[in-house]
Amino acid sequence: MSGEYQLTEQHINEVQQDLKTVLDFARWTMTQFNLANIYFGHGTDNAWDESLSLIAQVLQLPQPLHHDFFNARLTASEKLQVMDLVKIRIEKRIPLAYLTHQAWFAGLPFYVDERVLVPRSPFAELLANGFSSWYETAPQNILDMCTGSACIAIAAAYVFPEASVDAVDISEDALEVAEINIQEHQLSERVFPIQSDLFSNLQGQEYDLIICNPPYVDAEDMSDLPEEFHHEPELGLAAGNFGLDLVDNILKTAGQHLSHNGWLFVEVGNSLVHIPAVYPDLPLHWVNLEQGGDGIFAINKASLEAWNNGEKSE
Structure with a gap:
């Protein structure tokens, strides 16, 4: 539940060292979302799709994220960006679209914020x-x-x-x-x-x-x-x-x-x-x-x- 999720310094170091690829981070992000029991319904309806959307936006990759990118490796700064978004998404329960300021409707991209x-x-x-x-x-x-x-x-x-x-x-x-x-x-x-x-x-x-x-x-x-x-x-x-x-x-x-x-x-x-x-x-x-x-x-x-x-x- 909100407030219970903790991404500790030890956890950050472990993720930085052990996870390498887009698929690694998609799997890890999905796990965190499932553990935190967050709500989906602002562009995606499940943890896997939301994980892929988050990573695609951090890496400036097209959506839906094609499996050809799954073995691509993330840089250290990209890993931190993904983890920061995951942390905020879970701890503050803010819809992903508000964190990235992008949403899709009818196959078109749109800027969105909390207005x-x-x-x-x-x-x-x-x-x-x-x-x-x-x-x-x-x-x-x-x-x-x-x-x-x-x-x-x-x-x-x-x-x-x-x-x-x-x-x-x-x-x-x-x-x-x-x-x-x-x-x-x-x-x-x-x-x-x-x-x-x-x-x-x-x-x-x-x-x-x-x-x-x-x-x-x-x-x-x-x-x-x-x-x-x-x-x-x-x-x-x-x-x-x-x-x-x-x-x-x-x-x-x-x-x-x-x-x-x-x-x-x-x-x-x-x-x-x-x-x-x-x-x-x-x-x-x-x-x-x-x-x-x-x-x-x-x-x-x-x-x-x-x-x-x-x-x-x-």
């Missing part, structure tokens, strides 16, 4: 498929609501190269990170960071596609989160007793900002269990995700407006 959540949305699968089940022609105007690091907005700009993408967040801190990533990906002419409390600063704007990954963790889950999540901004996680505080506002407002054939996609994660009771008449399409994950629903403009007007709609 934004670490990217991990199943929207990556929908983006990889170009939302093909919902659009015959590519959307031209896209909104990424609650953008955080702008990973979804930037991935959408790659998928739809003719589209303009608004990246909206209430947090000025998050938008500073978004701007770093927009500049890094050289997309400043197509991806536009906007400060707004949901749709409040988007009067008159219409979109063919609205993607929203809002805070959706309910009060019960917030109280049970592993330590790693407490390094993330609570503003990006907590959403009331049912995890639907922001979703409610989005459902009541988004229809006014959708084009005639526009679709709204919202991720609600575990809070999907509350949807049937809170919105029994809402005609949602739950997205089937082949690569795992759940909790994304879709609804088109006509259905959303009909529901808001108290009408029946399929």
Whole structure:
């Protein structure tokens, strides 16, 4: 558990002397992670993958780390860098992405720090498929609501190269990170960071596609989160007793900002269990995700407006 792990001077000397290769350090790092019982879920879901990711980032090697590198030897300074990261990762329970300031989403690298959540949305699968089940022609105007690091907005700009993408967040801190990533990906002419409390600063704007990954963790889950999540901004996680505080506002407002054939996609994660009771008449399409994950629903403009007007709609 946190605080119990100790990397002593004797241990450091032993590791420095006995371990030589990338594979040696990957195995050792995995063992330390397993002994410390840390939580995975910010880019990896197991000790082996997190070990390889940590080492690849220290050594500036491509990810996923190819086995051709496994027999490569580390220098003394590289060994110390690996051990320092392992020590901090375990003792402080800080997600690896915050230690290295790099995360991946939809196959793309992004700068991250503790001003934004670490990217991990199943929207990556929908983006990889170009939302093909919902659009015959590519959307031209896209909104990424609650953008955080702008990973979804930037991935959408790659998928739809003719589209303009608004990246909206209430947090000025998050938008500073978004701007770093927009500049890094050289997309400043197509991806536009906007400060707004949901749709409040988007009067008159219409979109063919609205993607929203809002805070959706309910009060019960917030109280049970592993330590790693407490390094993330609570503003990006907590959403009331049912995890639907922001979703409610989005459902009541988004229809006014959708084009005639526009679709709204919202991720609600575990809070999907509350949807049937809170919105029994809402005609949602739950997205089937082949690569795992759940909790994304879709609804088109006509259905959303009909529901808001108290009408029946399929």
